[in-house]
Amino acid sequence: MPSDCISYQESGYFSKLMIDYLNEVDTLKPLYHRFPRIENFKDQILEKQADFRLQNRMTLVEALTDQYVNFSVSTATKNNLALLQKTTTFTVTTGHQLNLFTGPLYFLYKIISVINLSKELKKEYPEYDFVPVYWMATEDHDFEEIHYFNYEDLKFQWNKHACGPVGRLDTQGLDKVFEAFSSQTGIGKNADQLREWFEKSYIKHPDLASATRYLANELFKEYGLVILDGDDKNLKHLFAPYAKKELEQQCSIKNVSKSFDILSNYNIQVNPREINLFYIENGIRERIVYENERYQVNNTDYSFSQEEIENLIDSHPEKISPNVILRPLYQEIILPNLCYVGGGGELAYWLELKEVFADFKVPFPILLLRNSVLLATEKQANKADRLGLKWSDLFMKKQALLDSQTQKRSENTFDFQQQTAILEKQFSDLKQLAKKTDASFIGAVEAQEKKQLKGLKNLEKRLLTAEKKIHRDALERITDLQAELFPSGNLQERIVNFSQFYKEVGNQLIPKLIDELHPLEQKFNIVIL
Template sequence: MQMEAFHWKKNQALAEDYIQDSGTANHLFHFHYKRTEDWLTRAAWVTEQSSALRADRHQLAAVLTSYNERIGNTQQALQKIQDLSKSESLVVVGGQQAGLFGGPLLVLYKAITIIQLAREWSGKLSRPIVPVFWIAGEDHDFDEVNHIYSLTSAQTVEKIKVEHPTGQRTSISRLPLKEHVWIAALQALEDSLIDTEFKAELLAKLKNAALPSSTLSDAFARWMAWLFGEYGLVLLDADDPPLRGVESAMFEQLIARNEALSDALMQGRKRVRECGYEPQADITENGANLFVFEKGGRLLLQREDGLFTDKKKSVSYSREQLLDISVTHPQRLSNNVMTRPLMQEYLFPVLATVLGPGEIAYWGLTASAFEMFGMKLPIVAPRLEFTLIEGTVHKHMVRYDLSFDDVLNRFEEKKQSWLSKQDTMRLGERFEVVKEEFKASYGPLVDSLAAINAGVKLLGESNLAKILNQIEYLEQKAADGHKAQFESTLRHLDRIQLTIRPLAKPQERVYNGCAYMNRYGNGWLKQLVETPIPVDGQHRIYYL
């Protein structure tokens, strides 16, 4: 396995400073992932802390067992759930929205990071560490998860998507898709994939994941179980109704102490600004930081005149009514981005949470809220990052003297430089000389025509412009003809750019993993899971 590390600076300053252990970002977190002593301290703290604000392990294990059996997860994963019942066990957890056919590559990398860290620290601490993937099924942004992208043989980025089944703004886990929608999406994927020795099995596995599933969340869970279940990855859907029953007591706390929660989050926002960063979440003094499912939708609540209401005031609850819902119908409640970390800490004995750069920025706002509930932020570990580069693409990069950094930061400059070196006829320079010489000899003649009359001079100026236009037209045709000699090279260069920076974004944020599994099977994915890779904040270039 050929791999090299690369520092790809994050656009989010808070995340960049935290990941690199620099600046003032560390003041916003209780521990740091690069310090071994912090891992040991966190493990001891979780073990010794009071269980007053902690879900019952056995009840949680029963719920997770039922869910993982339903989605067809492996015996290895079910055994990990049993480990969760043991008092000495800890958890490494991370999550993502439930994307079509697994979503972008970064989802796979987050799962790999969770598994890697759980395995590493289980050995170092000599205690069970359970890898848990938190499927954000309660999220309602359907347009974010209903599609995948792939690079076609025609050098275009193709989008495959499914349409919203109802138009209602409700959680992904509550939006069933009809069988014909799944079949159409599978057919579109099949049509986009080249024929390989792996294609039939891949499509069969995707079909087995999709067709028994009513929602994107279920299909996603079945697919992730097939990919990672053998490594003991435990899956949960945040909108699973039985899980809501386990969360009931924490919802009670979030409602009963809602003003104090808002104050703590406002304090977190202040701390972020004092450290020199801009908050990445919209925090307001009257925000309840909870959703309620009502009238077919997922509505964000705020406090107003002693009541909990949504922005449009289409629903309204007293605190007592909301507390009653938390006990009798907790499945009607849902966390937002600020309370999800607190709920995760309530549910699990979290050693570490695996986050992307944007999530790290969100979590930097929550330390005061954790402290308010007698909790501490867990170890925040950045997920592993990769760019997959196929052999032919790598060969082209070597041939045209393009480094990874070149493609990211100076691709057009390098491309034009290469083309210029091929211009042995010096077309641009020679045409420029001709145009200047023509203007120098013809211009004075045109100017002299004013002695005849103004109309003749205007005609001469028009004639001069037309001749120059014709020269430029010939120059462009000559340039096009010259470039046509290098069409193959230009295709190679475009393929390099589309591989590494599709849609001007990192590859892992755009392309789906199925195209790579179709070309190369699952061997590359297994290597990434099974080969120890340090979680050090570096981006890795993986040559397939």
């Protein structure tokens, strides 16, 4: 099958904001610092090196050392943890929710993007070191978004009443998910490996954070991935001064709003609040609001004066959690980070934040759209080849694909542009004649023109429908193939879990993705397994 290149811009699955960002449209340039090109990283390195405090680096290393206690750490990850002590070491970071069993495929693509970018940066700037980081979103509380995964045509769901930060949730009840999943994975060493990963992750670990760390480490340990949990008291100490400023000055809402004029032609991804911080405990993650000259915690009896909340931040900074507006700032405070790798939705809210970073005097990272991938089997690729399809055809919306393939297969012509042009010319002449004779006829001429053009369009549709019946078998095979590759008309990477492909190809899956994905290319990758 032809391996034609599909850009993100041409795929039809990215927002106008992301397309304009990738095209470096001038109006968006005030919203980011440096565009993700390899040559732009040198200035980013120098800026971050001058800004990042040695104390923050040491605190980071100590926190990571504590977080990895009782985990088997690969040599590659140990080396990267040691490298983080050096002032010439920087990180490339992605973040993701704690989706059950990794959730959709793009979990893999995010992490592979940071692994591969770290390699490319090392090759370009050998005097520095670069560490890929996966930031676990342990403080999120959107349990409904993470409590399931899809395998083949089945949905495996964790039924649990949950509240508070998801990383602290106990794994009780996941034994039932394990039993259901085990019964569907079949036999063979790949199926055995999937069952082992699930059991050791979710049955042998007490909470969702440690379970996710174990699984991500197992999948990517040989590539030196460093996994970071921001729900950490020592790391929160570094964030404390910034949290106090947010409480006292409510500065984020003012600074985010500065981006809205530029983003007025796009969908605003997130709207800031007056205070962009949560209060968290086990089972609680609630917004902090300022009312009646006190800081109240929504849906609780907690209430603090200015002095009391500052004392809380000093003594228990782990009780303060940044929301979506301030989490990126927290990340960049505690990491010697150069680049954040995320999906289109994530980068959309990062593009609101440059002025927030400027106000807090923290360098704004380079923003890189993660790799996107369509995985296909050899059988599917051969089927597409037999049907005379290009990959770009399969990215079309279903109706457009059927129309184009019908026209391609038909011996008749269904493009009525010539007839339409002739008809429009005739009525144009009639309208000119009406003006010269009796202008009152113009309305009648225009009505007749509209009627005949509509009739011509309907005739074109009827002929196309008739032709589709002739080619019904081929069109059904085409739509069946598209449905396999784009489940429910959506991108595969947003629906399907990695286990579906691991079952077939096993340990080849991640190395093949590592080899074929290139993070700085604006290209939707087609990977044949």
